[in-house]
Each structure stands twice: as structure tokens, then as C-alpha cells.
Amino acid sequence: DRTIDLAVISGDGIGPEVVAQGLKVLTAVLPQEVKLETHEYDLGAKRWHATGETLTDAELEKLKGHDAILLGAIGDPGVPSGVLERGLLLKLRFAFDHFVNLRPSKLFPNTTSPLAGRPEIDFVVVREGTEGPYVGNGGTIRKGTPHEVANEVSVNTAYGVERVVRDAYARAQARPARKLTLVHKNNVLVHAGHLWKDTFDRVGREFPEVSTDYLHVDAATIFLVTDPARFDVIVTDNLFGDIITDLAAAVSGGIGLAASGNINPTREFPSMFEPVHGSAPDIAGSGKADPTATVLSVALLLRHLGFEAEAARVDEAVTADLAERGETARTTDEIGEALAARVAG
Amino acid sequence: DRTIDLAVISGDGIGPEVVAQGLKVLTAVLPQEVKLETHEYDLGAKRWHATGETLTDAELEKLKGHDAILLGAIGDPGVPSGVLERGLLLKLRFAFDHFVNLRPSKLFPNTTSPLAGRPEIDFVVVREGTEGPYVGNGGTIRKGTPHEVANEVSVNTAYGVERVVRDAYARAQARPARKLTLVHKNNVLVHAGHLWKDTFDRVGREFPEVSTDYLHVDAATIFLVTDPARFDVIVTDNLFGDIITDLAAAVSGGIGLAASGNINPTREFPSMFEPVHGSAPDIAGSGKADPTATVLSVALLLRHLGFEAEAARVDEAVTADLAERGETARTTDEIGEALAARVAG
């Protein structure tokens, strides 16, 4: 019999509420012979307010032992900007070498899009997760004076770019449309852009069935609102990926439906799955939070752990649930129950 | 009698066609006693193919002597990415210290928006133009090997950030809504983000009538498609400004209507005005290019040179022309003629 040893970081605000539903669906979909063990880690804003700690070395070490991590949302307005982002979220992504930040965008039936005519949207962004302007290689001199200079360094390596580009080609190869678009800004960021574009072209020769395209990031934002159907798989750097995936979520049903996986495909370290939305303190406790993004993140988790059939069942449950839902608003718990019932049935 | 001494860089593709209409409207709107002198500079892809040159020191020196520059569009697919961008466009922006890159977004009557319900859109982005990741401070080691490292450095100075933030506050102060939004990513790019946010807060104390807001760039892209009416003036860094102004153009009638000014408010060097769109070689010569973005850029030019009433007349002509246009497509020349007739009348 197999056991899934799952670390859970419920976090702040609506985090615990949506994670509870995600776990409900996960439990319901797993075959009886698979045992689910969960270990909650008290991390996030509440913990920081209480202890001043974001993530200790001992916790990081302990987290390493799990099969995967499910994260709800972290943060509240009382924590200075950057403390939990750099000290917890990014620390985990970097420490566990989550170089594939996977963010599917799909316009589900019966959801609203700000785009006129509700175009077909079904693509996935492979965002690099361990390099670029996110590395934290920056600094300030003469802080607070009229002569302050603040730098941020984007670091891009052949090793880092090639592995994520290769992963994106493999994902494109496995999809019906077999199309991969590189998004960068190689006419301005010529050094990083050169490395990305060269790697993209070179690795592409190993995937002759995948058709390719290049877009500057500014042009990509235009197509995301005027012709999102043109995208199949997108590969891009850490910062551009951050920006275009929020836009992609917005046009495909909203951030409340956007799932993500911070994946280490080598399985050397546990991968981490989380909804793209934040902790939404304004609606915490009200039962208004939509757990669907967390449930879709659970599908990504299942797929990563090799439970392909179960992952597909979760995806189908979400599609059916959205297609058949009525006009009346449902609570967080009601949506979770409905999805759990569907995957179990 | 006054003379406007204008440098013209018509450039490639549809550049010369749209610039011709821009100059037609400019000539028509200027008071009789103002003389317009234009000096064409042969710069762009054609020139590069012929001579290998992008912009010589002598040309740069000569350009300094003009009152302003009107640029059409440069580039063609035969020029390697980055050559004309870094060697010509960005070189001019940096050499002439164009620290205010001004990009208004307005959804004109009778234009199409990809957004459902055509929300109210009328805001202006003040994009920093001389710092950030655009400075060209990057480099590559071990190029072409598996150990290549390519870096890009974003440089941000108190001097550079403060002057553009101050300019943005002044613009917000002069508008009815008096609202300024800072867009950055200060939870990840903590050094640059700290400088921007501190400067924004400090300078804001001098503008108590301007209400302020801060958004991460990823969140800003969401609001640009879900609630663009919330924006009045946005101030942001060079790269974030590049990205969000293309998105802003897309949601407000398309890139064919987007104007921009690369402005040096101190008037130490000539400012440069250009449509945001590219050279569109596929439609060059067909009469299909819309010169409206160039004409709107001429309005920005007029305003910069102190011809406020004339600038307003050009803006009004564009609004009226779009509101009253029929169903049949018009040629580049027909649109230019119609606008020239309106401003002259």
C-alpha cells in the first residue's frame, strides 16, 4: 500500500478554508489503498506576528522529507511587503529548486471573462522559478539619501534556462496543438534574451513536431486579450511569467480559479502546489472564498505524484461543477462538498 | 514670428505614411504666424541594411539642435533583434534624457475594445524612460557553452526616480480625478521597490490633494482588464511601463491608436514623439495604416512645445472623426485629410 506524506501550509486569511476543501477532494479521489498523511506547518503572517519567524532552517529541513506541499495563501496587510514573499514563498521555491512554475489557464464553461465574446482559452504557462530577477541579487547604496542607487540583478544560466525550456517542449509535445511560444524581451534585455532565444531554438531541434513562436512580453499581453486562443504552451522567465499569468488568470475566469504548481521535476525535493490568489483577509471566515483554484492545484499535485487518472477526475469534476452550477452563490464548504461528491461518485 | 524646427525620423514600413499624415495635421493646425521647418533624418532598417549604421555621433549631435523629433516607426524583420532598439530608439531616449515616457490611454467613441461592456478608459501612464532594466548594464560569460551566465542589471537612482515621480504627481494634480497609482513589484524586487515606494510616499506629501494607490505589476494587469476605470495617472518603471502600456493600448482601442511622448521636461534636449505601434511591413504601401496614433502623438508634441489650444484641437478632431466615421474603411491618406480638414476648420 502506498502513502502520500503531504505537508500542508494552510497559511492566513482564506488559506485554511480553501485548503480544507482541497484536502476533502483529495481524500475523496484517492483509491482506498492509498493512505494520505498530512502534516500542518504553522507558517505565514500569524506565525510571523507571534514569533518574528518566517521559516526556520529546522522547518525547511523537515519539509524536505515530504512527498509534496499544499499551500493555501499567506500574508496579511500588517506584514511589511517582501517579508513573507522573500522569507517564505520564494525561499521554498529556491530551496526546493522549483524550476517549473506551472500555471494552466482555461476558460471553464459558465464562468465570466472580461473579454467580449468569451474566446476559447486553454493554454499553460511554464514559468521559470529559480532564476531571473527573482534571485534576490540586488542591493542599495546611500539608502535614504538623494544619492541612493538601488540595483536588481537578473541572473540567467544556461543550466537553468535549458532545463525549463526542455520541460516546456516536452509538455507542448504531449498536447494536441503542439505549439510552444517563448515570451521574453530580447530586443532590450539582449544578454538574457540571447541566452533564452538561443536555447529555445537549439532545444527545439530535438522537438521537430512542436511548432514555435517568439513574442516580446509587451506584445504577449496584447495577444492575451485580443487572441488568447493562439496560445498552447508558453515558456518564459520568472518575472514575465509572474506578470502574464496574473493577466491570463484574469481573462480566463479570474484569479479565483487559477491553480499553480511549483515543481521540481527531478523529485529531488518536494514540489509545492498553491492557488494563485492571495489570502483575501476581507472575506476570510465569511464562507465566500472559492476553493476551486485550490482543488485544481490538488489536480496538479496528483498528476505530479503519478495519479494521472485521479487528476483527470478532479479536473472533470470542476468542469462539470461549473457547467451545472445554478445562479445562487454557494459557500466555500458547499463547493468543496459538491466537488468531493463528484470525484467520489 | 515663431519657428518650429522639427526633426523627422519617418523610418521604415508604414512609418513614412503615417508621418506624412501627422505632418499634414500639424501644418493645418498651426497658426499662420508659426513657421514649420522639417528636417528628415534617414535612420532605421533601410539605412542599416545599406550602411551598417544605426545612429552616428554626428547625427546625434545634429539632432540636439532641433525643437522636437517626430518618429514614425523603425525596424524590419531582416534586422537582428536589438540592433535598432538599442542602437537607435533607446540611444535617443538615453542621450536626450527622455525620463518621462508619456502614454495616454483613452477609449475613444466608436472604437472596439476586446473588453466586454466597453468600460470607461481614460488614464495616462508616466513610464520612467532612462533607468531600470533598460540601462543596458548586463553581460554574458562563457557564451554559447553549457556554463553561460547572462545578467541584466536594473539600475534605479534617487535622482531618476524622484524626478519622474514628481512629474507624475504634477500631472495627476492637474487632472480632475487627481489620483496617482504606483506600479512596481516591491515584494520581490525589494531594493528598487523600496526606493520607488519611499520616494512615492515622500513626494506625495507635497501633493496632499492627490490620492494615491500602490499595485504590484501583476495585479495591475488584472485591473487593466477587469476595472480600467479605476486608473487616472500611473507612474512606473521603464520595463513595467513598457508592458502595461501595450496592454493598456490593447484594451483601449488597439495599438493603432496609441500615442507616446519621450519627454525631457527640462527642455535641455529635444523630446521625441512616436506612435506606439511598429513598422508593420506587411501592410506598408497598402494605404491600410491608421495614422491616428501619429496624429495623437503630434498633439502631445504641440502640448510639449506650448501650443495647448492647438493640441486640444487635434485631440478633439480625433474624437470627432472616430465618433462620426462610417462603416467603410478609409485609407491612410483619407484619415489624414479628414483630420487636417477638422483642425483647420
Ligand SMILES: CC(C)[C@H](C(=O)O)[C@@H](O)C(=O)O
Ligand atoms: C507573492 C509573490 C512572491 C508571487 C510571485 O511574484 O511569484 C506571486 O505573485 C505569484 O505569482 O505566485
Ligand SMILES: CC(C)[C@H](C(=O)O)[C@@H](O)C(=O)O
Ligand atoms: C522597441 C522597444 C525598444 C520599445 C521599448 O521596449 O520601450 C517599445 O516596445 C516601446 O514600448 O516603445
